[in-house]
Structure formats: structure tokens, C-alpha cells
Amino acid sequence: MNPETEKTLAFYGRMTANLTHEFKNILAIIQESAGLMEDIMAVAPLSKEKYQERFNNSMTTIKNQLQRGMQLATRFNKFAHAPDHASDELDLGETVEHFCTLTERFARLKHISLEADTREIKLTTNPLLLYMALFYSLDSCLSVLPAKSSISMAASENSGKPVIEIECAGKDAPAAPQFFTKLRESSAWKELEDTAAQLGASLECAENDLRFCLFF
Amino acid sequence: MKTRVLLVDDEQQFVEQLSERLKFRDYDVSICFSGEEAVENIKQYIYDVVILDVSMPGIDGNKALKRIKELRPLTEVIMLTGHATVESAIDGMKQGAFDYLMKPCDTNELIAKINNARQRKTEQEERIRAAKAKRYSTSPWSALEDK
Numbered sequence: 001m002n003p004e005t006e007k008t009l010a011f012y013g014r015m016t017a018n019l020t021h022e023f024k025n026i027l028a029i030i031q032e033s034a035g036l037m038e039d040i041m042a043v044a045p046l047s048k049e050k051y052q053e054r055f056n057n058s059m060t061t062i063k064n065q066l067q068r069g070m071q072l073a074t075r076f077n078k079f080a081h082a083p084d085h086a087s088d089e090l091d092l093g094e095t096v097e098h099f100c101t102l103t104e105r106f107a108r109l110k111h112i113s114l115e116a117d118t119r120e121i122k123l124t125t126n127p128l129l130l131y132m133a134l135f136y137s138l139d140s141c142l143s144v145l146p147a148k149s150s151i152s153m154a155a156s157e158n159s160g161k162p163v164i165e166i167e168c169a170g171k172d173a174p175a176a177p178q179f180f181t182k183l184r185e186s187s188a189w190k191e192l193e194d195t196a197a198q199l200g201a202s203l204e205c206a207e208n209d210l211r212f213c214l215f216f
Numbered sequence: 217m218k219t220r221v222l223l224v225d226d227e228q229q230f231v232e233q234l235s236e237r238l239k240f241r242d243y244d245v246s247i248c249f250s251g252e253e254a255v256e257n258i259k260q261y262i263y264d265v266v267i268l269d270v271s272m273p274g275i276d277g278n279k280a281l282k283r284i285k286e287l288r289p290l291t292e293v294i295m296l297t298g299h300a301t302v303e304s305a306i307d308g309m310k311q312g313a314f315d316y317l318m319k320p321c322d323t324n325e326l327i328a329k330i331n332n333a334r335q336r337k338t339e340q341e342e343r344i345r346a347a348k349a350k351r352y353s354t355s356p357w358s359a360l361e362d363k
């Protein structure tokens with residue numbers, strides 16, 4: 001297997017393992033909520049009013065988790081189709097937003113918040129490489145930032161050209177020079193540089209802020 | 217006496233719903249949403265069984281298990297894992313977890329494991345009591361040494 005294929009499979013493996021874990025969480029909540037409703041139904045004829053609120057709460061939980069699951073499944077499906085075309089026109093804002101939904105758990109496990117701040121911007125590029133660039137951007141930030149930090153990923157335009165801007169913050173986060181030194185030492189950053197080059201995008205870091213951009 | 221169960225998982229709704237179901241079955245249930253919170257809770261209260269998720273923010277299930285076993289060696293821990301591979305749960309078993317379950321798990325299976333875990337804890341406690349009683353009968357002064 002060549003190194004590029006190996007890299008792509010490793011990326012897909014991490015994304016898929018993360019998402020299936022999220023689906024299992026959703027299914028577990030639905031299962032327990034439905035089970036609780038079953039338990040309540042078994043005793044309800046004796047004390048219906050007492051359990052009505054708990055029954056309704058379980059119903060709401062099931063509906064919310066189904067919505068969460070459906071949104072995740074839709075975005076996961078779009079992600080799974082990323083390798084279909086080597087080049088495709090896509091909405092950069094939507095892709096960034098979907099990416100953040102799909103990877104929010106990676107950040108959550110480190111007590112870091114991840115947000116997408118996006119608007120509709122058309123871009124023709126390699127969808128798989130774009131997802132990989134976003135993934136390595138996030139992975140490099142997560143390797144440097146302490147708990148209680150935040151990461152914001154935004155799609156915008158600069159002189160009519162699409163840009164992805166990644167901004168980090170947090171009261172315990174390192175200052176810009178140390179942040180970028182550590183970031184550049186991470187293996188994910190090296191992968192990001194390679195992927196950006198393959199996309200034909202330039203990677204630029206801010207001098208005083210914890211912010212870097214991918215210019216297309 | 218009701219079986220005292222501590223449920224630990226960062227999926228808040230999962231913990232709340234499962235807790236309700238166990239209460240319906242007459243268990244005395246407390247809940248925590250992180251490994252850190254669970255360790256702090258266990259310093260103050262004694263539980264018979266802890267249901268512990270493996271993958272959580274902060275200290276994960278295996279690290280929390282180690283701390284729980286240091287603090288309360290007799291408390292039995294059942295690991296919950298969402299991973300398709302059971303390696304993380306096997307690591308937990310090596311560190312003294314009673315058993316593990318894959319998420320989403322069958323409630324009846326979970327209840328059976330909780331009951332078995334409680335049974336083992338009771339047996340261990342009885343063995344310790346018997347050993348102490350034997351020691352006291354052969355050496356009454358040792359009762360004072362234990363205090």
C-alpha cells in the first residue's frame with residue numbers, strides 16, 4: 001500500500017470510528033428512553049398521572065436523539081461520498097459546518113469547544129482533500145490547546161477568493177509564538193502542509209493571534 | 217438493603233434515562249457525568265457497583281477505574297464501551313473491573329451483571345468479616361489494633 005493510500009485510510013478510520021461511537025451513544029439513549037416508556041406503561045394503569053411527565057420526557061428525548069442521529073447520518077453520508085470525484089463544486093461554508101458536526105466529539109473529549117462560523121461560498125476543489133485539510137487543522141490545534149479552550153472554523157472570502165480561517169482562544173492557551181512553535185512541531189501540522197500543497201492552497205499564520213488561514 | 221449503583225457517562229441523557237430505569241427496579245442510583253466527578257463522589261460515598269463508560273472527556277474510564285479501585289477496592293466496576301473492539305474494556309478487566317458491556321447494552325443483561333457484581337462484593341465483605349472474627353478469637357488484642 002502506498003503512503004498516500006495509507007494516510008487516507010488512517011484518516012477515514014479515525015473519522016468512522018468517531019462517528020460510529022456517536023451513533024452508538026444515540027442508539028443507547030433511544031433504547032433506554034423507549035425502555036423507560038415500556039416500564040412506565042407497565043405501571044401506568046395504577047398511577048397514570050404520577051408518571052405522565054416522565055413518559056413525555058422520554059418521548060421528547062427519543063425525538064431529539066432521532067433528530068441528532070438523522071443530522072449526523074446525513075452529514076456522514078455526504079462525507080462518505082467525498083472521494084467520488086477528484087474535483088467538484090461545493091459550498092465551503094456548508095462543508096466546514098458539516099465537518100464541525102462530524103468531529104465535535106474529538107474536541108469534546110478534550111474539553112474543548114468547536115464551532116463553525118460560516119456562509120455560502122462556492123469552491124471547486126478535491127472534496128476528500130478538503131476534509132483532510134480541515135481534519136489536520138483541527139487535530140493540530142487539539143494537540144496544542146489545553147482544556148476549556150475554543151476553536152472556531154470559518155469559511156469566508158478575501159478579495160473574492162475562498163478562505164478557511166481557524167481561530168483558537170482560551171485563557172490557558174499558549175501565547176501566539178509558543179502556540180505556533182508547538183503547532184508546527186505536531187505531526188498533524190506536517191500533514192496539513194502536505195494536504196494544503198496538494199489542494200493548491202496557501203497556509204498562513206497570524207503574528208499575534210492564535211489564528212491561521214487556508215487561502216484557495 | 218438496596219444495591220447502591222453509581223452511573224458514570226458523559227452522555228447526560230443516557231445516564232438520566234438508565235438511572236430512571238434502574239430506580240424503577242428498586243436500585244439506589246446516583247449519577248456522574250465525568251471520571252473526575254465520579255472519583256470525587258466515591259471519596260465521599262460508598263457504592264456497591266459502579267457502571268463506568270470507557271470513553272469520556274478528561275480522565276477516561278480506565279484511569280477512573282484505577283482511582284476507584286485505589287479508593288474503594290471492594291466496589292465492583294462494570295465497564296461500558298462503545299468501541300467495536302473490546303481492547304479498552306479488556307484493559308479495564310486487567311485493572312480489576314468486574315465485567316464489561318458493549319453500548320447500547322441489553323438492560324436485562326446489565327441488571328444481571330449488577331446483581332452478580334453486588335453478590336461478589338457481599339461475598340468479599342463476608343470473607344473479610346470472617347477473617348477478622350477468626351483473628352479476634354485467636355488474638356483478642358488485635359481488635360484494638362484494628363481501630
